[in-house]
Amino acid sequence: MTSLWNDIEPILWRVDKPARYIGGEVGSLEPQRHEGNINWLVAYPDTYEIGLPNTGLTILYEILNDRDDATCERTYAPWVDMEKEMRGAGIPLFSVDSFRPANSFDILAFNVAAELTYTNVLNMIDLSGIPLHAADRGGDDTFVFIGGHCTYNPEPMATFVDAAVLGDGEEVVGEITAVMATWRAEGVTDRHEMWCRLAQIPGVYVPGLYRPTFEGERQTGIEMLDPRAPAVVEKRTVYDLGQWPYPRRGLVPLTDVVHDRLNVEVFRGCTRGCRFCQAGMITRPVRERPRHQVVDMVRAGMERTGYDEVALTSLSTADYSGIEDVVTEIMDPAAGCGRVNVSLPSLRVDAFTVGTAAAIQQGRKSGLTFAPEGGTWRMRRVINKLISEEDLYAATDAAFAQGWQRVKLYFLIGLPTETDEDVLGIVELGRRVVEIGRKYRRSITVTVSVGGFVPKPQTPFQWFGQDSPDELQRKITLLRDASRDVKGLSVRWHDPSASAAEGVSSRGDRRMGAVLERVWRDGGTFQEWGEMFTLERWERALEAEGFSLASVSERDRRRDECVPWAHLSAGLHEDFLWGEWESALAEAGTEDCRWTPCYDCGACTTLSLEHHVASPTAPAGGSQGTGQGLDLRTPVSLGVKPVSA
Amino acid sequence: MIVLPPRLRVRYVRVGRVRFISQRDTARIFERAMRRLHAPVKYSEGFSPHPILSFSAALPTGGASEAEYLDVRFDSAEVTDERFAVGESSEMSLRAFAEALSAVLPVGMVVTGAVELDGSELSLQEAVACMRWEVDVRASEPPTIDVRIANLMASAEIVVERQRKGRPVVDNIRENIAVMESDATPEGARITVDLLTHPRGIRLRELLTALGSDIELLRATRTHQWIDQHGERYEPVAVGTFAVVTPPALSETDSALTRSPSREREQHEQRTD
Numbered sequence A: 001m002t003s004l005w006n007d008i009e010p011i012l013w014r015v016d017k018p019a020r021y022i023g024g025e026v027g028s029l030e031p032q033r034h035e036g037n038i039n040w041l042v043a044y045p046d047t048y049e050i051g052l053p054n055t056g057l058t059i060l061y062e063i064l065n066d067r068d069d070a071t072c073e074r075t076y077a078p079w080v081d082m083e084k085e086m087r088g089a090g091i092p093l094f095s096v097d098s099f100r101p102a103n104s105f106d107i108l109a110f111n112v113a114a115e116l117t118y119t120n121v122l123n124m125i126d127l128s129g130i131p132l133h134a135a136d137r138g139g140d141d142t143f144v145f146i147g148g149h150c151t152y153n154p155e156p157m158a159t160f161v162d163a164a165v166l167g168d169g170e171e172v173v174g175e176i177t178a179v180m181a182t183w184r185a186e187g188v189t190d191r192h193e194m195w196c197r198l199a200q201i202p203g204v205y206v207p208g209l210y211r212p213t214f215e216g217e218r219q220t221g222i223e224m225l226d227p228r229a230p231a232v233v234e235k236r237t238v239y240d241l242g243q244w245p246y247p248r249r250g251l252v253p254l255t256d257v258v259h260d261r262l263n264v265e266v267f268r269g270c271t272r273g274c275r276f277c278q279a280g281m282i283t284r285p286v287r288e289r290p291r292h293q294v295v296d297m298v299r300a301g302m303e304r305t306g307y308d309e310v311a312l313t314s315l316s317t318a319d320y321s322g323i324e325d326v327v328t329e330i331m332d333p334a335a336g337c338g339r340v341n342v343s344l345p346s347l348r349v350d351a352f353t354v355g356t357a358a359a360i361q362q363g364r365k366s367g368l369t370f371a372p373e374g375g376t377w378r379m380r381r382v383i384n385k386l387i388s389e390e391d392l393y394a395a396t397d398a399a400f401a402q403g404w405q406r407v408k409l410y411f412l413i414g415l416p417t418e419t420d421e422d423v424l425g426i427v428e429l430g431r432r433v434v435e436i437g438r439k440y441r442r443s444i445t446v447t448v449s450v451g452g453f454v455p456k457p458q459t460p461f462q463w464f465g466q467d468s469p470d471e472l473q474r475k476i477t478l479l480r481d482a483s484r485d486v487k488g489l490s491v492r493w494h495d496p497s498a499s500a501a502e503g504v505s506s507r508g509d510r511r512m513g514a515v516l517e518r519v520w521r522d523g524g525t526f527q528e529w530g531e532m533f534t535l536e537r538w539e540r541a542l543e544a545e546g547f548s549l550a551s552v553s554e555r556d557r558r559r560d561e562c563v564p565w566a567h568l569s570a571g572l573h574e575d576f577l578w579g580e581w582e583s584a585l586a587e588a589g590t591e592d593c594r595w596t597p598c599y600d601c602g603a604c605t606t607l608s609l610e611h612h613v614a615s616p617t618a619p620a621g622g623s624q625g626t627g628q629g630l631d632l633r634t635p636v637s638l639g640v641k642p643v644s645a
Numbered sequence B: 001m002i003v004l005p006p007r008l009r010v011r012y013v014r015v016g017r018v019r020f021i022s023q024r025d026t027a028r029i030f031e032r033a034m035r036r037l038h039a040p041v042k043y044s045e046g047f048s049p050h051p052i053l054s055f056s057a058a059l060p061t062g063g064a065s066e067a068e069y070l071d072v073r074f075d076s077a078e079v080t081d082e083r084f085a086v087g088e089s090s091e092m093s094l095r096a097f098a099e100a101l102s103a104v105l106p107v108g109m110v111v112t113g114a115v116e117l118d119g120s121e122l123s124l125q126e127a128v129a130c131m132r133w134e135v136d137v138r139a140s141e142p143p144t145i146d147v148r149i150a151n152l153m154a155s156a157e158i159v160v161e162r163q164r165k166g167r168p169v170v171d172n173i174r175e176n177i178a179v180m181e182s183d184a185t186p187e188g189a190r191i192t193v194d195l196l197t198h199p200r201g202i203r204l205r206e207l208l209t210a211l212g213s214d215i216e217l218l219r220a221t222r223t224h225q226w227i228d229q230h231g232e233r234y235e236p237v238a239v240g241t242f243a244v245v246t247p248p249a250l251s252e253t254d255s256a257l258t259r260s261p262s263r264e265r266e267q268h269e270q271r272t273d
């Protein structure tokens, strides 16, 4: 299939940020197709700026292109102006590597990391000219896959995809390639047969082989339509990250993107056990990258890319065994990493790590972010984020003492058992932190940022009905009124109606597919972007399909109800999740199993694994359960050059 | 070993799909390319040191160019790789540097010349007086492009509205247009235009709007930039030129950085007298 470049080129003059559509990044490839190859097009259903830095996609891009039997190219969601030009000129979705049309690939594989991007997936399938519904695709049509964190409840997307892949992708993409190559060699053209073969691969869920049953607003069960469909699909887990030192080439964009720096993943998984956190639940156990490999990857990465900053990424980077030694080694000129700035996103911050951060950082200190998540100690016991007031105050005191002048505090509202007292506790914490800061400087500022909680599948809060947008708005008003006369404290919040729409896909069943389709047909793409979002569009779509926010996202599930993801497993025992739910109601904490005995959540035991850590001792500063852990979400810069504010 | 001079003027092209990046993107790409190369680029002082690179007038996003320029400074204190040194350069070193730099630039960006500066030169933005564009356009309505150009060139004033310091102002862009011609092409026409950059530049879009609102821009390439001297124009670096400064007979006492542009211009003229 030929390149569409000559058709694309003239429209690029007319669109905003045309560099989104030209590829050509350092590290990119224009794979040659060979007879018999399985050709993958990996897609990120949001703008190029957000999708390009996605490490997961980059890893698959490289692993597949390293194989002899596959090629892999990339695509991203065209922004509204570009989509209009493309539709006007009859240009389908295309690869930014070779500009081949999407439907000339064997597989179109989306990384879905956020529910509000689902309508973009629909739009991109449609732009490709591939039939929107999996049931309408024939033997020759491109296969549509999804992978990523959202696949732990793929049911709202079930009618649009051929398969959803659960867990780590490194190994399974090769197995999928091999299965497809085999059926091609055998001349299989029957889609159902192909689906059955895919379903034999561990971690691959083929929704078309299952039929859920419903009664009113509830799902009552799930039937298998073919004996070859497994009763439960288990996620895939790469046990030894040391075997997968990817990305090896990386992608350095030619234009502006988010997180524009070298990213080196230092570990996967997190066992702090915050009960609201889906990422922490579905990625267990903890698997650390060997220390020498981290340093090697930084050295090689800096050399290859010309970046001046590296981020050591994970769900909680300060928990990496020997994090300080790694940072010290990277910054040591003898290590050969060059003039490098180290940033640690999602750094747990306590008095101890603040001290370390300050000791390494030279120059201006911009903002530090802490995430207590709950406004009172009671609330934090419910969510198992066991940070005491004293610890938070000590940490912020240390930050101000070290010269930081802006502190940001992250909270969730709409959590289970939350009272107005818990909500007002957020302002109280903020007020105290302002007081602490003012001991050092009058000009300090404290920002409290609140988001509406959306319960996620495969977590202890999966049964909990989320707050209505009105209730969230009421709590925001409470916060705003209470903080009005606290000088130096500002309160920011996420749009509560976006949380409501997110909830529709988060825990919705297969019938939400029709709702998503209506939202999309009604013009609802890029729903993560405030200017593109209205809740009315979602409410209209729900109503047309006989649902409401009350019946989907705000409804509590009963334990005996069949949740739409009951046949999909992240390795966690259902009774572990339920036990954690009961502990939440009892306001009882659960410790981090890296340094305390295993409580058999199922993650290791189901998969016959254990934690894979570079050092057996707990990091300084304490672990979850000791009441000393704090999390930092946004990067703190440790290095010769501060990141500008 | 590549010996780099303290100051170097580089000529490069930006063609093909990479032309859809912005000028800011172009600058960042050069910074990263220099780092990948381990070139001993001089860094600025201060809280957030950055490599000292200065470019000729911004190339619009989507515009191709065969004649882009960049001034770069090197510093022996920044040498981290034994392949490089800073000092008395040679044509061979400059050629080797151009080749190495091209190798770490994206496809479509290639270094085509480099000359050492002695530090007394005007900055590129000040020095470049005129540039030539070749623009492929299509008009959906009559009259033809050559008629429109004739009308435009015959008028004394072409007024455009611009924003300056947040206020709307009116400028006459007729003064910017030195020569404008066109040839018919199967698609429409190819316009060749020489635009003057002083006292104020002109955007390609403004020029095309003046030709008519139905004009569709297909391709645009900046083919030349010239420095004007006593009515004679020459390119800051000609294609394929790699040259070092012959050691000056007289030593310059004042620094180019502290010199005011007008004073610099005076000196420049004195020297070339």
Ligand code: SF4
Pocket (backbone or CB within 6 Å): A271, A284, A285, A286, A593, A594, A598, A599, A600, A601, A602, A603, A604, A605, A610, A611
């Ligand atoms: S199985 Fe045990 S050790 Fe593994 S994550 Fe669960 S509780 Fe921790």
